[in-house]
Amino acid sequence: MQTEESKSLLRAMYANMLRIRRFEEEVFEFYKCGKMPGLAHLYIGEEAVATGACAVLRADDYVSSTHRGHGHLIARGADLRKMMAEILGRQDGYCHGKGGSMHIMDMSLGILGANGIVGGGIPIATGAAYSCRYRGTDQVVLCFFGDGASNEGTFHESLNMAAAWDLPVVYIIENNQYGITVNINRVTREHDLSKRAAAYGIDGVSVDGNDVLAVYHAVEKAVDNARAGKGPTLIECRTYRQHGHNGNDNGAYRAAGELEHWLSRDPILLFEQKDYLDPEERENVRAQVEAEIRDACEFARNSPEPAPETLMEGIFYEGGEHR
Amino acid sequence: MRTVYYRDAVREAIDEEMARDPSVLVLGEDMGPNGGTWKETRGLWEKYGDLRMKDTPISESGFVGMSVGMALTGLRPVAKVMFSDFMLVAMDQIANQMAKITYMSGGQMPVPMVLRTTIGLGRSSAAQHSQNLNAVIAHFPGLKIAVPSNARTAKGLLKTAIRDNDPVIVVENRLHYGRQFELPDEGEEEELIPLGKAAVLHEGADLTVVSCSEPVNTCLRVAAEFEKDGIGIEVIDLQSIRPLDRETIIRSVKKTGRLLLVDEGYTSFGITGEIALSIMPDVFYDLDAPIMRLCSPDVPVPFSPALEKLIIPDENRIREAIRKML
Incomplete structure (x- = not known):
């Protein structure tokens, strides 16, 4: 990581982690003052996973996300204005207020969708990978999901099929330690989740999910393999959900000292401690991100609520011939 | 006209659409070398290859969800869930994903896929291989549902479903696969039967x-009998239950003043109650008798033929129900 190119990658990664962090902090502010309807599943603490993984992708690749999906979408380059407007339920949001925080999609960026059902996106991502194979492209799918989803049946069904048919998909378990309020170690005997790969005859690796470069290198290898037709990989990124399950959850069930330990391993802090970027450059990035976030919040605040006559629109596709 | 087996009409529909459009593929249980559970895709694996006629493991959530992912990325998958009952295993993918993605995305994403499945009482397949779950799937906004009653509609509706930009569930009847029906001759103009249109047969x-x-075929036989006695029974084949062609039903009831709804599904909370209430404001003053229904009673489908025959809306029950209303 010495060249000018790698320097620009590091700068982009730092900016993206900050972008996610600041975006989520503003989401939480909107939530706390009642301006964000519904549930706020924050990605704070897990920024290095989405950032490192999506940095590997090409523009024509696909990503599938989860209920805790803002980070994946931002890392994939989603429009912050349209995201924040959607999260506030406004007309100018990605889904015109029909989907909200858990259902943001953008096919122009290959974002197959966040998903309100834990594990619901895993087969969809696997089907997109089949589609890449079918169409004879060398596109790759990144499929994000949590430790919670790794105990859903769709995990098993999808990995089995992707392995059987060498599909170009990389499964990324964001092990943030908790499924809602339950620690993964209380409901699973084998805590090394990447070992499950062996059951499907595919490669599995566990990495420090708070180290953005560790994530980047693991995903890079997996994506290269997938693109070369060598099939799927299972990557467990060990990270931590610094907030509760959603905005209402204060995380009182955590062990004493647990949060403090993980805060000392905060992904943005770890990055800054490495001195990849000098302090002045970091400050420039911060100022740039701050301006983007301010702009997105302003846009969302000023966007109108969806008109009542839009209620029944879009149940079926009205956009003409699809190909 | 020519006489063909229903299973061959289904195969013709899939074959013609696959030949016409390279984005059409088939996946599901026994879709590969076996040529379909009822041989309804026989020869297509040899013709189109393994990638386009894909045998899946018995993973209904997995392959229905995969079909959604294919549909979002430019393909037109035709998935097969062997029996309606097995759709319940994949219900999240059907009801939460396939049905809702278009709306949740603010209308930006079409989900052009077909899910073929089957119903059919009378084969002693018991409570988990015989259910008619049309009412269950019809409950969810975002799905279109076609229910053919013969080879002509099986072919015409399936071809339309494959070309449609929304998710369509096509509910075939396994009693039909080995039965012969009349079909227009090959080479005649292809027939695309629109979704949401009923037919007066x-x-x-x-x-x-x-x-x-x-039950449409049973009703037709009963209507032919009544005709000999000078009693005119109008038989309407819904063909689709979502969208529901209320207009054709309303027009007929305004003429006859009497409506009997016949369905193989469970009686309570089924499609018959829904149809009756949805047309009521339009036909209330035209009715000469209360709207009645004849369905399978609210009991899991029993195994023994001696018991199963008691729940099927057969000719005797339909005849009796009609007599009571005249």
């Missing part, structure tokens, strides 16, 4: 019977 002025799938 037998005209009559005294009572309207509305049904779908196999």
Whole structure:
């Protein structure tokens, strides 16, 4: 990581982690003052996973996300204005207020969708990978999901099929330690989740999910393999959900000292401690991100609520011939 | 006209659409070298290859969800869930994903896929291989549902479903696969039967019977009998239950003043109650008798033929129900 190119990658990664962090902090502010309807599943603490993984992708690749999906979408380059407007339920949001925080999609960026059902996106991502194979492209799918989803049946069904048919998909378990309020170690005997790969005859690796470069290198290898037709990989990124399950959850069930330990391993802090970027450059990035976030919040605040006559629109596709 | 087996009409529909459009592929249980559970895709694996006629493991959530992912990325998958009952295993993918993605995305994403499945009482397949779950799937906004009653509609509806930009569930009847029906000759103009359009298969002025799938054929036989006695029974084949062609039903009931709804599904909370109430404001003053229904009673489908025959809306029960209303 010495060249000018790698320097620009590091700068982009730092900016993206900050972008996610600041975006989520503003989401939480909107939530706390009642301006964000519904549930706020924050990605704070897990920024290095989405950032490192999506940095590997090409523009024509696909990503599938989860209920805790803002980070994946931002890392994939989603429009912050349209995201924040959607999260506030406004007309100018990605889904015109029909989907909200858990259902943001953008096919122009290959974002197959966040998903309100834990594990619901895993087969969809696997089907997109089949589609890449079918169409004879060398596109790759990144499929994000949590430790919670790794105990859903769709995990098993999808990995089995992707392995059987060498599909170009990389499964990324964001092990943030908790499924809602339950620690993964209380409901699973084998805590090394990447070992499950062996059951499907595919490669599995566990990495420090708070180290953005560790994530980047693991995903890079997996994506290269997938693109070369060598099939799927299972990557467990060990990270931590610094907030509760959603905005209402204060995380009182955590062990004493647990949060403090993980805060000392905060992904943005770890990055800054490495001195990849000098302090002045970091400050420039911060100022740039701050301006983007301010702009997105302003846009969302000023966007109108969806008109009542839009209620029944879009149940079926009205956009003409699809190909 | 020519006489063909229903299973061959289904195969023709899939074959013609696959030949016409390279984005069409088939996946599901026994879709590969076996040529379909009822041989309804025989020869297509040899013709189109393994990638386009894909045998899946018995992972209904997995392959229905995969079909959604294919549909979002430029393909037109035709998935097969062997029996309606097995759709329940994949219900999240059907009801939460396939049905809702278009709306949740603010209308930006079409989900052009077909899910073929089957119903059919009378084969002693018991409570988990015989259910008619049309009412269950019809409950969810975002799905279109076609229910053919013969080879012609099986072919015409399936071809339309494959070309549609929304998710369509096509509910075939396994009693039909080995039965022969009339079909237009090959080489004649292809028939695309629109979704959401019912058909009047037998005209009559005294009572309207509305049904779908196999009971339509039973109703037609009963109507032919009544005709000999000078009683006109109008038989309407729904063909689709979502969208529901209320207009055709309303027009007929305004003429006959009497409506009997016949369905193989469970009686309570089924499609018959829904149809009756949805047309009521339009026909209330035209009715000469209360709208009645004949369905399978609210009991899991029993195994023994001696018991199963008691729940099927057969000719005797339909005849009796009509007589009571005249």
